[in-house]
Amino acid sequence: MSEQILFLLLLYFDCFRMLCCKGPPPPRTEYDVVCIGLTGSGKTSLLSKLCSEATDNIVPTTGFSIKAVPFQNAILNVKELGGADTIKKYWSRYYQGSQGVVFVLDSASSDEDLEVARTELHSALQHPQLCTLPFLILANHQDKPAARSVQEIKKYFELEPLARGKSWILEGSSVDNMDAVKESFSQLIHLLEEKDQEAGRI
Template sequence: MLLVFQCFRALCCKGPPPPRPEYDVVCIGLTGAGKTSLLSRLCSEGSDGIVPTTGFSIKAVPFPNAILNVKELGGADNIKKYWSRYYQGSQGVVFVLDSASSDEDLEAARNELHSALQHPQLCTLPFLILANHQDKPAARTPNQIKKYFELEPLARGKRWILEGSTMDNMEAVKESFGQFICLLEDKDTEPARI
């Protein structure tokens, strides 16, 4: 009888599940990197008619163990100069780059990432760097990106993850965000991972 009571209590008297932690994250990258598309897919929104973000947008992106409140900032030249106005209160940074972009655009992305890694409001935060468009023939691998962006010397002592991504493999993108959430949860995590 005691076993039946314990089973009944376990099934019926649990109460609501504990709330998932929420983290405020800023998402930056040049226009065309795929920020809006990735975030829309993570939110299970349709990907038809997606246009680059002008200004900024905010999305609550649900994951099993956390909710990320993502401020996505447009990547056009006339908007990038205002990025730092939106950094305050951020607990982490998602940087998306087009790994198949021209050398000129890749250099611009490199400069923006270097600026973000050194910005006073971001330099101590965890970074998720997504080398997007890995499915394109001209895509550079994450290791090529790491070397070209000089991430080892620049980001030494910081908490960061560099992963390849593509819209065709959202499970891998979700795994990358899962690793990022671990960095957000654990403020004392070992620095630098790829």
């Protein structure tokens, strides 16, 4: 067998091995995240859109639901808790095992509902099982005329003094701009990865 034929055979074998014997891609890291917010804040619609599900017949979540939301470098197992008054008081029963928190608020809601959301967020930020976790706070319904800006929400919710020293992100959101929502969740994943690395260094 000539050297040229041998070279071609080896080249063909290497190409075949690269194409066919690559093996499965490495598994994506999974994180367990709890998603809370009042009824009507838009939690279910945002999560359904992230999962490419239909949003035509969205109804308020009763109890809780779990969705595996895929991203390029991670999968978020999101436990969404219903926001009705009858369910809200039991939220803390579902916090155990969470590695991150998504809090969704309706930035176009009434002053009364916004005050309730503020109280619930303050409670979550200080809860023993959540206070050390990364938070993604979404000021949702930014597409509505009555929506308050992210800066207004930040000031009204007193996030700077209350959440100082914690890992948190506040972003505007709406189902009409899912690219921005995905970017916000990517920022949360980055915080989760940082927390993992810190834990590994201890």
